[in-house]
Amino acid sequence: MVCTEVVPDSIDIIITPTIALLVIGVFTIFLVMPIAGVISNSLVGAIQWILNVGGAVSGFVLGLFFLPMVMFGLHQILTPIHIEMINKLGMTPLLPILAMAGAGQVGAALALWIRCRNNKQLSNMIKGALPVGILGVGEPLIYGVTLPLGRPFITACIGGGIGGAVIGGLGNIGATAIGPSGVALIPLIANGHWLGYVIGLLAAYAGGFVATYFFGIPSSAKIAKDKEGHVIEA
Structure with missing residues (x-):
């Protein structure tokens, strides 16, 4: 409003965006980026500490909390860790x-599919998202199925934790490159430990399925609905 009152109309289209860009840029560089850097460094340090502890407990914690990280986009900070591990170890354990988190989603979706067969709208969403979920693309299941329902997202995380505990407990299972998760990651598993x-x-499939089947089905998901989401009267 101030710019439009002070700056002539003939150059307003140049001056106003430039000033706005400078203000936002300074704010981002001197405030947002330092805060984000502290948060990222803290998360990286915490993950490295968890990995150093090792074993099934570390695997459970990582598998449990990876989906919330994906939800907020924080999983991108793990890429440098993967790269460094591949450089030093020849693989990233x-x-x-972390791939177990997506497997927990698959198990949860299967449980929802079985328990909520009368909800045609939900069943159709699961049928569309499940194949890509098995191949390691979890966003359709997260944002289309489990997260909107609430409890299934939590039980899916538990399934991911169980799978992570198994991987961590077995040990020496790593990937030779940064790639997909789920079934599609099998060819990248190092040293033939597929x-x-x-x-x-x-284990993650089973954990997500059992936890969701018995504890993660909200009553709203079991309401009979048609494919358009309209409630079907009994």
């Missing part, structure tokens, strides 16, 4: 553990 990874996947 972190990726197979069977251990598959066991972890199955």
Whole structure:
């Protein structure tokens, strides 16, 4: 408003965006970026500490909390850790553990599909998102199925934690490159230890399924609905 009153109309289209860009740029560089850097460094340090502890407990914690990190986009800070591990170890043992989070989503979705068959709208969403979820693309299941329902998201995280605990407990399971998760990660598992990874996947599927089947089905999801989401009267 101030710019439009002070700056002539003939140059307003140049001056106003430039000033706005400078203000936002300074704010981002001197306030947002330092705060984001502190948060990122803290998260990286915490993850490295968890990895150093090792074992099933570390795997459970990482598998449990990875989906919330994905939800907020914080999983991108793990890329440098993956790269450094591959440089030093020839593989990243972190990726197979984190991949279990998506497997927990698959198990949760299967439980919802079975328990909520009368909800045609939900069933259709699950049928569309499940194949790509098995291949390691979890966003359709997160944002289309489990997260909107609430409890299934939590039980899916538990399934991911169980799978992560199995991978962490078995140990020495890593990926030779940063790639997809789920079934699609199997060819990238180092040193022929793909069977251990598959066991972890199955454990995450089972954990997410059982936790959701018995504890994660909200009553609203069981309401009979048609494909358009209209309630079907009994």
